[in-house]
Amino acid sequence: MTSQLWAKISPWQRWRERMVIRGLAFTAMVSIFTTVGIIFILGEESFQFFSQVSLKEFLFNTRWAPLFEPRSFGIWPLINGTLIIAIGAIIFALPVGLGIAIYTSEYATGWWQKVLKPVLEILAGIPSVVYGFFALTQVTPFLQKIFPNIEVFNALSASIVIAIMILPTIASICDDSLRAIPKTVRDGAYALGTRKSEVTLHIVVPAALSGILASFILAFSRAIGETMAVTLAAGATPQLTANPLVGVQAMTAYIAQVSMGDVAHGTVEYQSIFAVGLVLFLMTLAMNLLSQFIVKRYARKYE
Amino acid sequence: MNPIEGTIDSQSKSETAAGVKAGVAAGDEAALHPMFHNPRKLRLFKERFFYGSILLATLCALGFLFYLLFSIGAQGWEHLDMDFINNFPSRKPAQAGFKSAIWGTVWLGGMTLIFSVFFGVGAALYLQELSPKNRFTSSIQVSISTLAGVPSIIYGMLGLGIFVRFMGMGRSVLAGSLTLSLLIIPVIIIASREALKAVPDSMRMASFALGATRWQTVRDHVLPAAVPGIATGVILAMARAMGEAAPLIMLGALTYVAFVPSGPLDPFTAMPIQIFNWTSRPQEAFHDLASTGIIVLLGFLMLCNSVAIFIRLRWGRKL
Numbered sequence: 001m002t003s004q005l006w007a008k009i010s011p012w013q014r015w016r017e018r019m020v021i022r023g024l025a026f027t028a029m030v031s032i033f034t035t036v037g038i039i040f041i042l043g044e045e046s047f048q049f050f051s052q053v054s055l056k057e058f059l060f061n062t063r064w065a066p067l068f069e070p071r072s073f074g075i076w077p078l079i080n081g082t083l084i085i086a087i088g089a090i091i092f093a094l095p096v097g098l099g100i101a102i103y104t105s106e107y108a109t110g111w112w113q114k115v116l117k118p119v120l121e122i123l124a125g126i127p128s129v130v131y132g133f134f135a136l137t138q139v140t141p142f143l144q145k146i147f148p149n150i151e152v153f154n155a156l157s158a159s160i161v162i163a164i165m166i167l168p169t170i171a172s173i174c175d176d177s178l179r180a181i182p183k184t185v186r187d188g189a190y191a192l193g194t195r196k197s198e199v200t201l202h203i204v205v206p207a208a209l210s211g212i213l214a215s216f217i218l219a220f221s222r223a224i225g226e227t228m229a230v231t232l233a234a235g236a237t238p239q240l241t242a243n244p245l246v247g248v249q250a251m252t253a254y255i256a257q258v259s260m261g262d263v264a265h266g267t268v269e270y271q272s273i274f275a276v277g278l279v280l281f282l283m284t285l286a287m288n289l290l291s292q293f294i295v296k297r298y299a300r301k302y303e
Numbered sequence: 304m305n306p307i308e309g310t311i312d313s314q315s316k317s318e319t320a321a322g323v324k325a326g327v328a329a330g331d332e333a334a335l336h337p338m339f340h341n342p343r344k345l346r347l348f349k350e351r352f353f354y355g356s357i358l359l360a361t362l363c364a365l366g367f368l369f370y371l372l373f374s375i376g377a378q379g380w381e382h383l384d385m386d387f388i389n390n391f392p393s394r395k396p397a398q399a400g401f402k403s404a405i406w407g408t409v410w411l412g413g414m415t416l417i418f419s420v421f422f423g424v425g426a427a428l429y430l431q432e433l434s435p436k437n438r439f440t441s442s443i444q445v446s447i448s449t450l451a452g453v454p455s456i457i458y459g460m461l462g463l464g465i466f467v468r469f470m471g472m473g474r475s476v477l478a479g480s481l482t483l484s485l486l487i488i489p490v491i492i493i494a495s496r497e498a499l500k501a502v503p504d505s506m507r508m509a510s511f512a513l514g515a516t517r518w519q520t521v522r523d524h525v526l527p528a529a530v531p532g533i534a535t536g537v538i539l540a541m542a543r544a545m546g547e548a549a550p551l552i553m554l555g556a557l558t559y560v561a562f563v564p565s566g567p568l569d570p571f572t573a574m575p576i577q578i579f580n581w582t583s584r585p586q587e588a589f590h591d592l593a594s595t596g597i598i599v600l601l602g603f604l605m606l607c608n609s610v611a612i613f614i615r616l617r618w619g620r621k622l
Contacts, residue, residue: 017517017518021517023425024428027422028429028434029443030422035450037464041461045464099357100361104361116361128549130601133590137590138374195349195350197349197354225453227456265468277460280454
C-alpha cells in the first residue's frame with residue numbers, strides 16, 4: 001500500500017479500488033462455497049439416508065441390493081468393486097509409470113525428450129468415456145482370447161484402461177521429483193565407479209521416494225474417482241470378490257447407474273447415492289491429504 | 304569360493320552407506336557395497352536389461368496411444384460425413400447423427416468459459432496479487448487444494464443438489480455449465496497463479512513508483528503480461544471440461560434430445576454423453592457411431608490443445 005502514501009487519489013478512485021478488491025475477494029470465495037456446498041449436500045442427503053438405514057447395516061452388511069426386494073444396504077461390495085479395479089490399475093501403472101519417468105528424466109535426450117513428455121500427456125487428455133469405449137470394444141475381446149471364461153463386463157479391462165489413464169499422472173510427478181535430485185548427488189555416485197542404472201536405482205530413486213509415493217497415492221485416488229470407464233467396462237453387479245475376471249460394480253458406477261434411471265427425489269434409492277458419494281469423497285480426501293502430507297514431511301531439501 | 308570373498312560378503316551385508324565411506328577412507332576394500340563385486344559382465348547385462356525395460360515401458364505407452372487412436376479412427380472413419388454432423392440422434396443407426404451433441408457441447412463450452420474465466424482468473428488475481436495473508440485467504444487455499452482432488456462425479460452431485468433442485472434450473476445448459484465451471488475453477492486458479500507468479504516484480508515496482516494503485520498495476524501491467532500463461536491454462540481446463548460426461552449424467556442429461564438448445568434454460572446433450580449412450584447399447588452399429596463421435600470429440604479437443612500450444616510458443620517467455 002506504499003503507493004497510496006505518495007499518489008494523489010480521489011475519494012472516488014479509492015472507493016473504486018476497494019470495490020474491485022472486494023469483488024475479486026468474492027470470486028475467490030466461490031471455492032469455499034463449493035467445498036461447503038459439497039459437504040452440505042452429501043451430508044444432508046446422507047443424514048436422511050441414515051435415518052432410514054442404520055449405520056450398522058451400511059457398514060457391516062455384506063450385500064448391496066438397493067433397487068429390488070429384499071433390500072439390503074451393505075456398502076462393502078461397492079468398495080470391493082472400486083478397490084479391485086483401482087488396485088489392479090496401480091499394479092499395472094506404477095512400474096510402467098516409474099519406468100517412463102526414469103526414461104524421460106535420466107536417459108532420453110535432446111528433441112526426443114522434448115517431444116516424449118507432451119505426447120505422453122495426450123493420454124491424460126483423452127476423455128474417460130473414450131477409455132470406456134476402448135475397454136469394451138478392444139480390451140475385453142482381447143482378454144477373451146486369453147481367458148476364455150472371462151465375463152463381458154469385468155474388472156480387469158477397466159483396470160487396464162484406468163492404468164493407461166493414470167500413467168501420465170504418475171510419470172509426470174515422478175519425472176519432476178527425479179529431476180529435483182541435484183547433479184552433485186549423481187556425480188558423487190559416478191565418482192565411486194557406479195554404472196548409470198546403479199546410480200538411478202540405488203541413489204536417485206530412493207532420494208526421490210517421497211515424490212514417487214505421493215504420485216502413487218494421487219493416481220490411486222484418481223482411479224477411485226473414475227466413473228465412465230468403470231461404468232462401461234466393469235458392469236453393474238455389486239459383489240464381494242477378488243476375481244478380476246467377473247463383473248463388479250464400483251461406487252462411482254452405482255452413482256451413475258441410479259442417476260441414469262428414473263429414481264424419484266426423496267426415495268431411499270436416491271438418498272443412497274449421496275451416502276455412497278460421501279464414502280467416495282472421504283476416501284479421495286484422505287488420499288489427497290496423505291499425499292500432501294508425504295510431500296511436505298518427507299521431501300528432502302538439497303542446498 | 305576363496306575365503307577372502309566370503310569375508311567380503313558377510314561384512315558388506317551389514318555395511319551401510321556411511322560404512323562405505325569410512326571403509327574407503329581406511330583403504331579397506333572389504334567394506335565396499337556388494338554391487339561392486341558383481342562380475343563385470345553381469346553388471347553390464349543388468350545395465351542393458353534396465354535400459355531395455357524402461358525403454359520398453361515408454362514404447363508400450365506410446366504404442367498403446369497410437370493403437371487407441373488408430374483403432375477408433377479405423378472403426379469410425381466411414382461414418383464421418385456431413386450426414387453425421389447434420390443429423391439428430393436416432394433409433395436407426397443409419398440415420399443417427401451428432402448434431403444436438405455438437406451444439407450442446409458448443410453451448411456448454413461457451414457458457415463454461417464465461418463463468419470459469421470470470422471466477423477462476425478473478426480468484427487467482429485476488430490470491431496472488433491483492434490479498435493480505437490471513438486466515439481468510441489460507442482457508443481459501445485449503446479449499447482449492449481440497450477441491451482439486453475431488454472426483455468429477457461428486458461435482459455432478461453438487462450440481463444436482465444446488466443448481467437443478469435447489470435453484471430450480473432443471474436439466475438445463477445453465478445448470479450444466481455452472482457445474483462444469485465449478486469443476487475447472489480450481490484448475491484455472493492454480494494455472495493462473497503460476498502465470499502471475501512468473502511476472503517479474505520489477506514490473507510491479509515500476510508501476511507503483513509512478514503512482515499507480517494496486518488494482519491499476521494489476522489491471523494495466525501484471526495481468527496483460529500474464530495473459531498467455533492464463534490463456535493456456537484456461538484452454539487446457541476447458542478441454543478437460545468438454546470431455547467430462549460423469550457430472551452431466553448426474554444432472555440427468557442422459558435423455559433423448561433431438562434439437563439444438565436455443566437458450567440457456569433449454570435441455571441439452573453433449574458429445575461425451577452421446578458417445579456414452581451409443582457405447583452402452585449392445586448393437587455393433589451403435590458402437591461404430593460412437594467411434595465416429597469420438598473422432599469428432601478428439602478432433603475438437605486436439606484443436607483446443609493446439610491453440611494452447613500455439614499461444615505458448617507465440618507469446619510465451621517474452622518477459
